[in-house]
Amino acid sequence: MAGMLVLLGAVGGQFATAASVEPVLVDDNPSCTYLGYDFGFKPQPEPPPSGTYNIDGFNTVTVTTDGVYFDWSSTLGMDAVIAKGGPNANLYIYDPPAEAFSDTGLHSPINPNTGQPYGLSHIEFCFDYELSVSKTADTSFTRTFNWTIDKSVTPESWDLFTGDSGTSEYTVAVTKSDPVDSDWAVSGNITIANTTPFRGHDRERQRRGVSRDRGGRGLQR
Numbered sequence: 001m002a003g004m005l006v007l008l009g010a011v012g013g014q015f016a017t018a019a020s021v022e023p024v025l026v027d028d029n030p031s032c033t034y035l036g037y038d039f040g041f042k043p044q045p046e047p048p049p050s051g052t053y054n055i056d057g058f059n060t061v062t063v064t065t066d067g068v069y070f071d072w073s074s075t076l077g078m079d080a081v082i083a084k085g086g087p088n089a090n091l092y093i094y095d096p097p098a099e100a101f102s103d104t105g106l107h108s109p110i111n112p113n114t115g116q117p118y119g120l121s122h123i124e125f126c127f128d129y130e131l132s133v134s135k136t137a138d139t140s141f142t143r144t145f146n147w148t149i150d151k152s153v154t155p156e157s158w159d160l161f162t163g164d165s166g167t168s169e170y171t172v173a174v175t176k177s178d179p180v181d182s183d184w185a186v187s188g189n190i191t192i193a194n195t196t197p198f199r200g201h202d203r204e205r206q207r208r209g210v211s212r213d214r215g216g217r218g219l220q221r
Contacts, residue, residue, distance in 0.1 A: 019105050023083070023090035030082060030089055032126035037079055039127050046122040056197040061125055068117050072125075073102035080126040083108045086118030099127075129196035136188040146177040
């Protein structure tokens with residue numbers, strides 16, 4: 001497989017404004033794993049009729065097509081979509097910058113003899129699975145203050161005769177020291193959720209049409 005990529009230009013108004021990303025022309029019959037993506041899913045039969053297809057027992061993709069153009073939406077974020085028709089294929093790349101959950105107006109490469117897209121041979125959705133990681137962090141420490149209390153009276157004593165009186169003024173002074181911190185601590189939880197249909201180091205090669213063959217050469221992007 002030559003693996004040559006050609007960025008397609010606009011051919012007609014409909015093509016220029018249809019999909020959210022411009023397709024890249026890929027020679028021959030590429031697969032998602034050949035192009036370096038982790039997983040690929042081909043709705044069956046080929047070409048797929050309009051309908052909703054089970055990807056992995058948890059996620060689905062819905063395709064609406066007339067046999068030439070197609071729209072899609074999925075519960076799983078897609079990195080790219082391959083539209084095969086004629087001798088080559090169109091590759092719609094979403095990630096980077098970000099996975100896509102839907103798009104409209106995708107098609108196979110343009111037939112130079114007609115100026116229109118070839119009829120669809122098959123569609124393949126390229127994706128990966130990502131772990132969900134969350135964490136909480138609650139900090140704590142002990143802050144200690146020392147307090148001093150001083151009391152004074154003015155005057156401290158009186159020499160009085162019977163029947164005399166006097167008044168003394170008492171003063172109470174309270175002083176707080178600078179704080180002293182200690183016993184710093186952090187507590188919380190780190191949660192790693194495996195949202196994939198696979199367990200641990202499972203390297204299942206094929207499940208419900210999901211391919212996981214990393215033997216091919218990767219697409220240089």
